[in-house]
Amino acid sequence: MSRVVQFYETGGPEVLRIDDIDVPAPGAGELTLRVKAIGLNRAESMFRTGQYLEDPVFPARLGYEAAGVVSALGTGVTGFAVGDEVSVVPPSSITRWGTYGEVVNVPADFAVKHPASLSWIEAAATWMQYVTAWGALADYAKLGAADSVIITAASSSVGLAAIQIAKMLGATVIATTRTHAKRDALLRCGADVVIATQEEDLPSRVSEITDGRGARVAFDPIAGPMLLQLAQALSYDGILIEYGALSPDPTPLPLFAALSKRLTIYGYIYKRVVLDAERFAHAKRFILDGLASGKLKPIIDKTFSFDDIVAAHRHLESNQQFGKIVVTV
Known part of the structure; x- marks a missing residue:
């Protein structure tokens, strides 16, 4: 069982619920992540209110970004091992994968071994x-x-x-x-x-x-x-x-x-970037080089605990932040 954030209707932050669900084994091309931190994005607020490019399918999961430890590998996954520390590049569909949870499955092609110099909070705040x-x-x-x-x-x-x-x-x-x-x-x-x-x-x-x-x-x-x-x-x-x-x-x-x-x-x-393999590879090289050199450094506005996900979304919509909002798990 894993605690995950779901919502059953569109609306304000108050529609978000934390449910206990069974997380299936990772499918082909997926890996299971024990989440340490989650980066919040405006797109998730728009998805929650029904104003995004994709429509939620209820009960709907939420979340584009996360950082954590690999705990299982699906068939066909190479280049990763159980115990690897990775962060997640937002995949192509928010309706299929959701990172707001203690344990989640994500597509391995969108996982990156980030520089060890990054904290979990910084790693979760990087890719979008x-x-x-x-x-x-x-x-x-x-x-x-x-x-x-x-x-x-x-x-x-x-x-x-x-x-x-x-x-x-x-x-x-x-x-x-x-x-x-x-x-x-x-x-x-x-x-x-x-x-x-x-x-x-x-x-x-x-x-x-x-x-x-x-x-x-x-x-x-x-x-x-x-x-x-x-x-x-x-x-x-x-x-x-x-x-x-x-x-x-x-x-x-x-x-x-x-x-x-x-x-x-x-x-x-x-x-435009993540659906083009060559362009995506160039982006990852540029960003990883920038993170390693210190020329790129995520700026964190505020962190919230997982249980305070509603308050985190309220802050996301306040327009008062300076930098990234991150939820720790």
Whole structure:
């Protein structure tokens, strides 16, 4: 038996329950993980409320990321042994695998032996944020030293990962946040400039920072009216990478900016990386090298115990965090 988090209807954090269930032996290509820590993601909140790309099948499991110790191997699994310490890259389907549990089965192809220098908490906080940011900035946008990039929602875990990766690639980072309350912390995390979008005009400030050229890339999970401002802040032939829909407001198409500047507006999800074997291998090498060198280091906002999963989800939805929320098991 294992304690796992399940929910039986969509709704707020209060729908989450901890149930005792029998965990089957790992299937072909799977391994069983005794979980030490779980990384939380906005996608899980959206899945829980029925606003995600996949629909829950009740009783629904939850969770994309975890770190722990391998306790069993399914048939066909090579490269791992019982006792290995691994972390989980978010697999392709949240409905099939769920990591919110004391013991879970996960696809072996998405398990990684992470650097021993990482704590369990850091290991559980690694893969969603860095794979998402790498796929957008390094692989798709080919960000380089001559580029400026706008990173919105910069204090989120993916935003902070994007700052670190953009700096590894040599780009100038323009981080945005709603007020100046997080400005100093973002600068310490590597941002070159911080723009408070409720207090400053984003297109004007970006124009000043870039000597009138605009930024070549914007990386945004918000959408809504923000899309118009980002389009105005981009350079000719700029790329607007949209990887979320956090705004509750409609998202207008910035048609005239797109036409006049020849902009690319690209809808992006991390599955672009993990569903392509070659791209996935490149991502893992880049991220593991960055973790080993210390250039990539997960920033942890707060940890919760497994029994406090409802409180952890409430904090996830508070928009107050700076970095990753992790649940310890």
